[in-house]
Amino acid sequence: MSTTHNGSGSHTHADDGERDEAPLDCIVYGPDAEVDGFQALAAEWNELVARSRFDTFFLTHEWQTTWWQTLGEGDLWIAAFRTPQGKLVGIAPFYRLEHSSGDWAGLSSLHIVGCIEVSDFLDIIIAKGWEKPVCTALRTWLESNDAPSWDLCDFCNLPEESLTYRLLPELWAADGYGVDVFQEDVAPHIRLPLRYENYLGEQVDKKQRHEIRRKQRRAEREAQVDFYLVSQDIDDEQLDAELDEFIRLQRLSSPDKEDFMTPRMQRFFKVMARRMLDAGFLRLAFLSLDGQHAATLFAFEYRKQFLLYNSGFDTGHMAHLSPGWVLLAYLIQYAIAAGCDLFDFLQGDEEYKYHFGSVNYKVMRAIVRNRTTEKVPTEAVPVH
Numbered sequence: 001m002s003t004t005h006n007g008s009g010s011h012t013h014a015d016d017g018e019r020d021e022a023p024l025d026c027i028v029y030g031p032d033a034e035v036d037g038f039q040a041l042a043a044e045w046n047e048l049v050a051r052s053r054f055d056t057f058f059l060t061h062e063w064q065t066t067w068w069q070t071l072g073e074g075d076l077w078i079a080a081f082r083t084p085q086g087k088l089v090g091i092a093p094f095y096r097l098e099h100s101s102g103d104w105a106g107l108s109s110l111h112i113v114g115c116i117e118v119s120d121f122l123d124i125i126i127a128k129g130w131e132k133p134v135c136t137a138l139r140t141w142l143e144s145n146d147a148p149s150w151d152l153c154d155f156c157n158l159p160e161e162s163l164t165y166r167l168l169p170e171l172w173a174a175d176g177y178g179v180d181v182f183q184e185d186v187a188p189h190i191r192l193p194l195r196y197e198n199y200l201g202e203q204v205d206k207k208q209r210h211e212i213r214r215k216q217r218r219a220e221r222e223a224q225v226d227f228y229l230v231s232q233d234i235d236d237e238q239l240d241a242e243l244d245e246f247i248r249l250q251r252l253s254s255p256d257k258e259d260f261m262t263p264r265m266q267r268f269f270k271v272m273a274r275r276m277l278d279a280g281f282l283r284l285a286f287l288s289l290d291g292q293h294a295a296t297l298f299a300f301e302y303r304k305q306f307l308l309y310n311s312g313f314d315t316g317h318m319a320h321l322s323p324g325w326v327l328l329a330y331l332i333q334y335a336i337a338a339g340c341d342l343f344d345f346l347q348g349d350e351e352y353k354y355h356f357g358s359v360n361y362k363v364m365r366a367i368v369r370n371r372t373t374e375k376v377p378t379e380a381v382p383v384h
Contacts, residue, residue, distance in 0.1 A: 022084045024137040028146055029078045037078025037093065038065050044088045045125075050303075053128045054159045056121040057302040058114060062279045063272075064093060067114045070268045073097060077110070077148055079141055081134050090134035091125040096148050103376055107151040110142075115156040118268070120187060120307075120346040121363070122157040123164055131163040132171075139171050152376065153368040156184065157347075160362040168366045178369035188358035190343040192306075196333045203357040211355070212329050215322040223289040223321060227330045230284040232277065239277065242284060243270055249296045250312030257312065269298075276300060285334075287327035295323035297331055305342045306335035328356065 029037030038045075038061070045061040057063060068076065074097040081090035093113040099105050112122045126134045141147050158165050169179045193199050200209050219225055230242050247266055251258040261269075276282040283299040283306070295313040299306060308331070313324040335343050345353040347363055369375065 024081045024083060024089065024133055026137055026141045027080045027082065028141065029076075029080070030148070031075040031077070036076060037080065037091075038068070038076075041078070041080055041088070041091060045091065048088055048091060048125050048127060051127040052123075052125055053131070053163065054121065054123065054161045055303060056123075056159065057281065057300050057305070057307060058119045058121045058157075059123065059125055060279075060302075062275055062281070063119070064113050066268075066272050066275050067119060068095070070271050071117060071264075072113065075148065076113070078113075079138065081137050089127040089130040090137070092134075092138055093125075094153075096150065104152065107373065107376070108149055109152040109154055110148070110150045111154045112156065115154060118265075119157060120309075121159045123155070123159065123162050132167060135164065135167045135171055151370050151373040153370075155366040155368075158184075158364040158366065159187075160364065162364065165364045165366040168368060172368050176371040178373070178375060180367045180369070180375070182365055183362055184365040185347045185363040186349050186360040187347050187363050188345045188349065188353040189361050190332070190345075190356065190358050192332075192336050192341050192343055194336070196336050199332065199336065199357070205355075205357070208355045208357070212325065215325045216329055219289065219321040219323070219326045223318060224291065225326070226288040226291075227327065228286055229334070230277070230282070230286075232280065234277070236274065239274060240270065242286075243273055245286070245293055246284060246296045246298055246312060248312075249293060249314060250298075250310060252314055252316075253312045273298075283331075285327060285331055287323050287330070289318045289321060289323060292317055294318050294321070295327040297327055299331065301335075301338065301340065304340050305344055306331070306338075306340040307344045307346060309346060325352070328352075332356065 029035070029040055042061055049055055049059045052059070072095055074095045077094045077096060079092040080088060082088050094110045095113055096108060096110050098108050112124070114122050124134065124138065142150070142153065155164055155168065165181050169181060173179045190203065193202065200212065204212065230239070234242070247261055247269065251261050273282055273284065281300045281302055283301050285297045285299065286293050287295040293314070294317055296311065297308060298310040299308045311324065313319070332343055345358055
């Protein structure tokens with residue numbers, strides 16, 4: 001069922017200048033709710049993401065629901081925070097797990113939906129300027145009898161711009177609670193100019209600029225090069241065929257990628273790709289050399305951000321022509337032509353990302369320990 005109680009906090013809203021001294025209302029959609037939080041908040045969800053400090057694709061209703069339906073485990077708990085006037089200013093989507101093995105054995109944990117696996121940026125969804133009152137109201141709920149029992153509350157994949165990992169120690173580190181905050185990873189990105197030549201000339205090291213151009217010219221000289229993005233109006237059968245080819249090339253790329261692409265993950269990619277294509281976000285690209293697919297990039301385009309999510313290339317067929325580099329250069333050109341102002345390589349510090357002029361962006365993590373919970377290892381946090 002849904003439960004309601006008040007959090008606390010006051011704030012001058014940075015966007016509209018309204019001052020609201022009243023406590024926020026917290027409406028909780030637990031596992032027994034007649035309508036779950038995803039359904040109840042569907043009409044308002046993405047609008048709140050757009051008003052947040054870090055408007056990211058991975059917090060959209062489309063992504064969150066797809067992740068939960070295909071990869072989610074445990075119990076779903078979604079808390080919504082509203083002003084007394086009914087304005088939605090925060091959503092905290094959690095799922096709860098009981099751990100039977102590993103470093104967290106015997107403990108119960110709350111995680112943001114999408115955490116950890118395959119969601120590169122996550123956070124509580126909060127209207128910009130409302131971070132402290134929402135985080136305060138969140139604490140009030142998590143301390144109440146309306147909340148599920150928990151030993152650890154895990155806020156993973158927080159973007160560098162998030163205030164969550166800054167506010168949690170301030171709000172929780174007293175009264176016997178513990179808060180561990182640490183950098184989890186980096187997500188290199190490129191701020192895109194208006195022209196591709198400006199990007200190459202001003203943001204890429206001279207040696208690497210030469211290499212990018214040389215590889216493109218060589219591929220175009222020695223093979224028939226074709227580059228395309230999967231059409232937005234493709235039918236299910238055609239999309240399945242394109243995804244099968246993406247998965248084939250992805251698994252060929254390296255043993256790690258082959259291990260990653262389990263049957264469960266293949267199902268996730270296929271369900272997710274259809275939903276993201278229907279929503280207008282998916283950008284699935286292929287490079288062919290002499291009529292044969294040689295490289296692929298699975299990406300998203302969202303609010304002038306181009307997000308490079310996964311990739312693959314044939315390590316045998318014309319690998320000497322560097323099809324992965326050539327396709328990446330074409331996609332950067334595409335992103336600039338499409339009006340994107342950010343090319344995001346997402347998590348991971350692979351060397352090739354820096355050859356293209358990217359700079360690091362921090363990905364943070366915060367774990368709150370309940371009063372009776374001892375400090376736990378964070379080096380090998382469970383992945384679900």
